[in-house]
Amino acid sequence: MVKSIRFWLIDLNDGEFDGQRSIFLWGVGEDGRRILLLDKDFRPSFYLLLTDRAKTELILKQLADISTEIDLIAEFSLETKKLLGRECPAIRVRYSDTSKAQRLAARALRLKGLDSAYELDIRPSQLYLLGNEVAPCSWHEAEVSEAAGSHGYAVSRIYYLHGRPRRQNDITYPQLRVLAFYLVCAASKGTPDPKRDPILAISIKTEKGVQSFTAEGENDSDVLAAFTSAIRREDPDIVVGFRCNSRDWSYLTSRATLHGLTLNISRAMTTPHPSIFGHFSVTGRLDVDLSDLMHDIPEIESDTLEALATYFGASPEKGFLSLDEFSISGSWADAQRKGETTKAAEQRAHALYDVCSKAMDFILQLSSLTRLPGDHVLTAAVGFRVDTYLMSRAKMRGELIPPREERSYLSYAGGLVMNPTPGIHRQVAVVDFRSMYPNIMIAYNISPETLVRGGSSSIDDVSVSPEGGHKFVKKPRGFLPSALLDLMAERKEVEKLAGQVHSEPEIRILQAREKALKVISNATYGYTGWLGARWYSKEVAESTTAWGRSLITRVSEIAKGMGLLVIYGDTDSLFVSHDEKRTKELLQRIKRELAFDVRVERIYSMVIFTEAKKRYAGITEEGTIEIFGLEAVRSDWSAVARQAQREILGVLLSDKGKKAAQAALDEIVSNVRSGRVPLEDFILWKTTTKPLSEYTVRAPHVEAARMLEERGWIVKPGDRVGYLVTKTVKTTGSRVSPYRFTSVEQVDKEYYVKEQILPACNRVLEVIGPES
């Protein structure tokens, strides 16, 4: 019996059911039941571009012959598609077997009258999302008939789909079950090694509360078994960890293999398996690694769970209990240590749970917007998010999706950065363009297919970019501008809605939706200059920045023409001398003459510039100090130097004069020399960007990392290395030492005074006149 149901799509994959290839859609029904919907009728397809229409019949026959030869079940049909805006005939090939389809394409492209294959580089489950009105983390309506039994899957119903599900315009989501987990491993010699070091504890947090499984002695097989059954019992929709993709899942799998156990925790009773974007897939559930979230939040300085939790206000009231795996090893038999460690792990599982519930709206909205499944969307880099979003738009418009191509790097000019006027300035307005690059792309219709190659077009029909002289047709609206317009229009609408709605979950969801829209529209310009982009176009990227440079230059000229002082400018912002009346006039003139939206982003009652670009500090009228680019906000400077510079800036910006600042500096220096500073404040943190063996110079942080490696620590690209400069006199080599093996007595304080504190502070003090 066929009936209509509503469901929310959690995850999807393609696999086999009853010996038949099917798309598996894992969802939550309106009644809260966890369900599996099977689409047995979906066949992915790719396209072959037809260059010679007269040969169609012949080509179709040849294609059929090849398929028979390679034993591929395929259907062919002639369709009219668009390629970069131009209509063109294409042969659609519906196929059942991906690798055979690739073989068919390889041979087909040798035939006369065919040119390039499209959409063969996209996975079937992704094609399913793109080609239909189906989106992850969204509500759908579908016609289904119920299958008997649950076939061993962890769902309460299985349905066969009749036709495709249809996405509904509803941004809410059902009550989802979340399970957060945190792993503590023994670390007998540096970084825990799954071959050697057992898992000492796993803490999990669900709606019901916190629970821990701890190893008896060195045997963690019970821990693994308890964790497995806990997941099956709790049946979460979302499994949340921290570094679970880069560490926990493979650690768990390795330990399980060692004990001959199986971590069959997915809804298909399979084990977590590595998938695309360096991600682990737990079929039917969303595996969310919250460490990925930090790439989206630059405000979080250190890349730790504790910093993430603090940012989201999810830390325990009295702070986290310390958890140093290195020191636990060997003392696990001690009941008190064991208890403390377990408590610390529980705090972290709890914090992850809370962070997840606060970040969930954004993750789900981003997934639903881009159509990247909820567990991929955080792991996928910004470029892939834009890529997927554009792919779904292309599909809906009958546009062929361009393949990802190998390209060589070509540089182009970016934003304009002006030389600042050094010194202290009072009453300064920062005027900036709102969403400059997206608006430029819309205004000049900049897109790969609106670009005119060759010079035949009439000058009235095109916009010509400054400097590069690239031409873009004014009509019809381009692919990227139309995407940006939609994104910005929806953003405005969502903003408006958020202002009208007052109930708590709805407001949060709307704000998250807005953030997702913003992320995609802001990244689109950069995306066009990215070699990996399907819609890569250097001309598009460089024209966008060229118009940007021209705009900011004109703003600067207008300001100067009005007798305002232009103190600094970078890309889309301009610092000008401020008084109420003339700033207002400036804005009006810009709007009138340039037809772009500008606003006063900030008014500083005082701002300090050195001679350097991209580095300044200001104080607002409310007394908030903001620092950009200077040492005080650089994570690779020591805390002593950063704090010192911050303090000096504080004195100067509260108008206490240079002498007072100098006095404050003297005190800081003597305090450091007299030795009342903790070790942590001297640590220098730097990130390694590649394997240690690839470094060509003996950089300090690399030397420190090598010392760590000697002691059993594994330093991977992207890891932060903390080190100190010590007094050790060595004839050659460096004077650095990894922080966990250094005592404060070894620290070379003179280095920190002369090479850290004084340069950072003097840079600022030097630009201040003696009388200030």
Place this chain on the structure above:
DNA sequence: GCCTGAATAGTACCA
């Protein structure tokens, strides 16, 4: 071999 200034490597910032 030692000193010095220029070139290069490396990182993290701003927009």
Place this chain on the structure above:
DNA sequence: ACTGGTACTATTCAGGCG
């Protein structure tokens, strides 16, 4: 692993000097 523009430190290297 979205872009280019930028500052800054430490290391490395080339060249002058004795």
